[in-house]
Amino acid sequence: MDDNAPLPPGLRIIVPLLLGGVMLALWQGLVWWLEVPKFVLPAPTLIAQSLYNDWGTLIVSLWITLRITLMAFVIALVCGVALAVLSAQSRLVEISIFPYAVMLQVTPVVAIAPLILIWVGLEHIDRALLILATIVAFFPILSNTTLGLKSVDHNLRDLFVLYGAGAGQRLRLLQLPTALPYLLAGMKISGGLALIGAVVAEFVAGSGTGAGLAWRIIESANRLNIPRMFAALILLSALGIVIFLLMAGLQTMLLRHWHESAVRRER
């Protein structure tokens, strides 16, 4: 499994789980022992109970947040790659697009939320959430793919010139494969950012047709239903972890034959 120390295969999973279990037990014990009120810090058992009791509403909220995250991610992916490919074809496009992309990136999404909300109309909050999450997720894809498309080996580029490759062939057979590891790294960041964007946007802009997880957290806080707030938080971080694992899996799958980051070394 590991490079230098030959760990038993299951250890990677068992050790963190064990640590988590110990921490949970400590938490539970402390809450009992110090009699911490449940609206300050609920015991893990109470959170589990809330997760079970409110499963119906929470799963709907989870789905709503997930949908916005996925849509934002896909739109960011398509637009980011398309713009990167475009700017790789012409320097003029690149220098005209990039300042605005940077502007979009450095402006805090919280600050533009009200504006977007007014533009799309208060009856289309869903769209505002989608736009905001997309803005957040978009930049890593664009900048990473742009860098990747430019990182082509000079000799390989010459080779393509020598054999009379067209612009399309160069893009498909040389630039895109070169950019793939960069794109995947960007996607890994973007996946997490899309979720963050979806949550932050809901905090700022409110919820649309149905309440997402962020709204559930606000609502639970207002009602001092702290166990449910924790339950929503747990679902949120679980979603984040799943997205990360999926991206990492995709990265390994696509790069395992050739890229230094993904090949397993044999010694």
Add this chain to the structure above:
Amino acid sequence: MDAAEAPTQMPTRPLIDICGVAKTYSGGTHALQGIDLAVRQGEFLSLLGPSGCGKSTLLRLIAGLGEPSAGRIEWPSATYDAAGRPERSLGFVFQEPTLMPWATVFDNVFLPLRLAGQRRRAVALRVEEAIAQVGLGGFARAYPRQLSGGMRMRVSIARALVMHPKVLLMDEPFAALDEITRMRLNDDLLRLWQAGHWTVIFVTHSVYESAFLSSRIAVMGARPGRIAELIEVPAPYPRDEAFRTSAEYNEYCRRTSAALRATLPDAGALP
């Protein structure tokens, strides 16, 4: 042995005619100046010189990668395409293997054909043949990173050969390899060259390599890059281990070495 005879008599029309070529880079470096060279059909020509004398620059100009600042490079016997460029059939082997790491050996060798619009199915045999030619039969499915440095170089050569080029340009292809691998590849290269009847222009900074391989050596000097001397090596091919240890080979090495030393500014100071 026609390969041995051919270079010794001057054919009426050279394959490549290089006239008064100079190259000045935008930084102001005079990489080449006043290069006159007629490359003969079927010869094995080495460009030998110290680092920075413009060997790579000259080879790239011959390949059409970049324009000379002055002078002309002509292909008298080549046909010209619609855009006025000579239709040269050439293969280029870089100093590094320069393989696509995401593609298998097969796909790397297939690349030139693919860029020429060929279908994989139609040319699979030809690709396999080129891979076998460089002694890598059975490795078609492997990825470059699974191969040793010498094997990668062989893939690079197979890729250059798969188009059946008339001219093979090689830029210090074996410089990074160990002595034994290099000798093996040298032997293989000579064998392929004799069988294929093509012309090789081979850049090297090794006196011994150039004397072993070449039918002619262009010794180059630096600052500005120029051709100082042309040395004929009329020893017959095939050249083998016996040639490598012969007095004749030694004599060529000595002469080449002397010519190379004469190009250096403080000729006497060096051992």
